[in-house]
Amino acid sequence: CACALILGMLLLLFIPCLCSGQPAPPLLRFSSFLGPSNMVYLRWDLDEQEMMTFELQVHTTGWVAFGFSPHGELPGSDIVIGGIFPNGSIYFSDCHVVDEATLEEDESQDYQLLSLTEDETFTTMLFKRHLRTCDLNDLDITVDTARLITAFGTDDTVQFFKGQRFSKSLFLMRYRDASDSADPKIFFTYDLRLDNFAVPVEETKYACTFIPLPMVKQKHHIYKFEPVITPHNITLVHHILVYACGNASVLPSGIDDCYGADPDFALCSQVLVGWALGGESYQFPDEAALSIGTPLDPQYIRLEIHYSNFDLLPGLIDSSGIRIYYTPELRKYDVAVLQTGIFTFPVHFIPPGAESYRSYGLCNTSQFDEMNGMPVPELHVFAYLLHTHLSGRGVKAAQYRNGEQLGIICEDNKYDFTLQEIREMKEILTIKPGDEILVECTFQTLDRSGITFGGPSTMNEMCLTFLFYYPRNNISSCMGYPDILYIAHVLKQEASDTMEGIMAMDLLDWDNETIKTAEKAAKEADQVVAIKTINELQKNERGLIRDIIIPERAACHNISENLSLSDLRAATNLRLAAVHGSESSTTKEKSSLLLLSLTQLVFAWLILSSELWM
Incomplete structure (x- = not known):
């Protein structure tokens, strides 16, 4: 058990960017700039399983965020945040905005990271989600006009309310280009x-x-x-x-x-x-x-x-x-x-x-x-x-x-x-x-x-x-x-x-x-x-005017329904380590949070491994 624990900690401390060795990204037919001066570029597409894939490319080497607002305002927004630490490990999390100053991580993580890369100029995050998840903190993607929110910072200290932030209306449910x-x-x-x-x-x-x-x-x-x-x-x-x-x-x-x-x-x-x-x-x-x-x-x-x-x-x-x-x-x-x-x-x-x-x-x-x-x-x-x-x-x-x-x-x-x-x-x-x-x-x-x-x-x-x-x-x-x-x-x-x-x-x-x-x-x-x-x-x-009957909403889906055990392990490893308290944490406090998070992830890794051995 001690050996397994040490091995698990070593694996977690040196998680490389999971994009290496991955297959080529999917062909995404639709695209749009989301911010001024072409700072934020979005590509997206919808597959036959009603999963929408997004690729967000941002002119930064810090954290990046993308999400949906109910009507353009921050409270109630559905946000996903990701980035790459200087040591090459990555972070990625599904969050929601509680009020004008509070960002919380969702208990249910319904965005699946496909790849996350960074060079000297851009951070690029490729991910997907169901049109309708079962998480009440996630907003549905529908045939309505979407109010998109994007944000980013200059480093990997996630300060969502202090970073550069943009909003744009965009129609996502396109079927032909x-x-x-x-x-x-x-x-x-x-x-x-x-x-x-x-x-x-x-x-x-x-x-x-x-x-x-x-x-x-x-x-x-x-x-x-x-x-x-x-x-x-x-x-x-x-x-x-x-x-x-x-x-x-x-x-x-x-x-x-x-x-x-x-x-x-x-x-x-x-x-x-x-x-x-x-x-x-x-x-x-x-x-x-x-x-x-x-x-x-x-x-x-x-x-x-x-x-x-x-x-x-x-x-x-x-x-x-x-x-x-x-x-x-x-x-x-x-x-x-x-x-x-x-x-x-x-x-x-x-x-x-x-x-x-x-x-x-x-x-x-x-x-x-x-x-x-x-x-x-x-x-x-x-x-x-x-x-x-x-x-x-x-x-x-x-x-x-x-x-x-x-x-x-x-x-x-x-x-x-x-x-x-x-x-x-x-x-x-x-x-x-x-x-x-x-x-x-x-x-x-x-x-x-x-x-x-x-x-x-x-x-x-x-x-x-x-x-x-x-x-x-x-x-x-x-x-x-x-x-x-x-x-x-x-x-x-x-x-x-x-x-x-x-x-x-x-x-x-x-x-x-x-x-x-x-x-x-x-x-x-x-x-x-x-x-x-x-x-x-x-x-x-x-x-005469007749009543309009609104069709029933489509069934919701959890991202875990489409993930294998190895995918679940990767998703567990990618929980954002520095969302809570990140607006004011010192470096020492952030290191403590990271250590605590890694300890929790070790136990998650052991549990998942035990399921695999069974």
């Missing part, structure tokens, strides 16, 4: 941009102009698009939308307010492509793309750019827009976009002082065949873009058939206004004629003293879901809004028409009880469903 798609051998680019537009000194401006699409003699496909933002205007440009115009449309010239005095600048409502704050380039899947060059395809588009000049800066010139990539190498299907959600109009309102307020917009596809002029084939949805303004906190779209909910089409319950991007579906979703699409948006207006109405301004609100699908049809949008007169009457307000109903909402004294009454009335009210085609034909019908 641009590198997964095949690039055509022949392609061309074409810019749809404004030309030196003088941005007015206004908080919100919608600038629109009409631009011809590339003139091609035969059918081509637009397979990719990307934003082209004038340098230094990235915080000014809120979103860019490209709408297809019907070929029978008579279009104005020049640049004007999209929704101002001249209604012609609001013509064309079929979204082709779009970009919003935080988005990047997007490439369609190999089987589908946007068609141009045939008699059925648009020849002109409406370019819409929404500017948010909150600081009222003068003299701003902008030439932003969208760059499209098109090719004669055709795909199997033609892509289209269906705009769903709440019709953007003041009949949509959000009371002030609301912790959480839900609004609904209904689409009933039963009239699609008639509006399309021919039977509409099934819609195969492969991607989506969610959109609200500043008070939006969540967006969810559900699908119904014959009155029964089939499931959730897409959702983000931690919506971030600064990260609006096109996201892939995990699997192609089919919408059949007659199905209903219900969009629910959750808003928070604790910082507002007045009612928020639906409208184009950034301080107004929207609730939209753009569904990218194939094969295309002529339907451009299908959106709903509640019967405002019903809501007014429930709230005991007198109103005889829509405008009086809207004004009545603005005159109410709002409190928690009134807010909940209004939310319930808006859900119970008849929905007016407005369906519009690419040629600006519109038809209204009525519908």
Whole structure:
């Protein structure tokens, strides 16, 4: 026993970096810089076992940390910390933040270290975890926007609250990368941009102009698009939308307010492509793309750019827009976009002082065949873009058939206004004629003293879901809004028409009880469903809001379920030795802690060894 104890202590005191001799790291398709000046770089990917692997590379030779925050704040955050001591031994631990000054190690260690390396410049930590662990101190990885926290120090004295720390919103549940798609051998680019537009000194401006699409003699496909933002205007440009115009449309010239005095600048409502704050380039899947060059395809588009000049800066010139990539190498299907959600109009309102307020917009596809002029084939949805303004906190779209909910089409319950991007579906979703699409948006207006109405301004609100699908049809949008007169009457307000109903909402004294009454009335009210085609034909019908059933959460998993005995031994050896009291420990105290930790690890090693001998 004494020999075994001594041998165990020697092995523990000279644990080398466990990365040596390990197989090559897995291929991680997705990546992003997480901190300023490219100090922190993250790569990640998801495997078929619902395990997500991360590689964190940090410009330091000290400790590094990575984790998830509930909504961007520190308390409640799920943090993993690691590094390499000067003697080459490593430390790695799953922790959580209790409050603004307390970091504790989790009793259940649910992150598995794959490798940890350090050179003269970088510390690189490769690890993985289940999307949902059974530890209440670990946050789930979901289809919601993740609030990531990264931190690091200059040495191996872990001082999490004193180190450099960054936060960033990122969508992790990606299923396809641009590198997964095949690039055509022949392609061309074409810019749809404004030309030196003088941005007015206004908080919100919608600038629109009409631009011809590339003139091609035969059918081509637009397979990719990307934003082209004038340098230094990235915080000014809120979103860019490209709408297809019907070929029978008579279009104005020049640049004007999209929704101002001249209604012609609001013509064309079929979204082709779009970009919003935080988005990047997007490439369609190999089987589908946007068609141009045939008699059925648009020849002109409406370019819409929404500017948010909150600081009222003068003299701003902008030439932003969208760059499209098109090719004669055709795909199997033609892509289209269906705009769903709440019709953007003041009949949509959000009371002030609301912790959480839900609004609904209904689409009933039963009239699609008639509006399309021919039977509409099934819609195969492969991607989506969610959109609200500043008070939006969540967006969810559900699908119904014959009155029964089939499931959730897409959702983000931690919506971030600064990260609006096109996201892939995990699997192609089919919408059949007659199905209903219900969009629910959750808003928070604790910082507002007045009612928020639906409208184009950034301080107004929207609730939209753009569904990218194939094969295309002529339907451009299908959106709903509640019967405002019903809501007014429930709230005991007198109103005889829509405008009086809207004004009545603005005159109410709002409190928690009134807010909940209004939310319930808006859900119970008849929905007016407005369906519009690419040629600006519109038809209204009525519908009712159904309940959205939230699916059960996936089963949780312990990391130990996937580890062998040798893996468990390694995980035990890698517990962080200096988390508790590390903010103020002296060198002597830290050595004592390390000695105590090593003693505990010896007993753990002996126990595991005895299990192996048995």
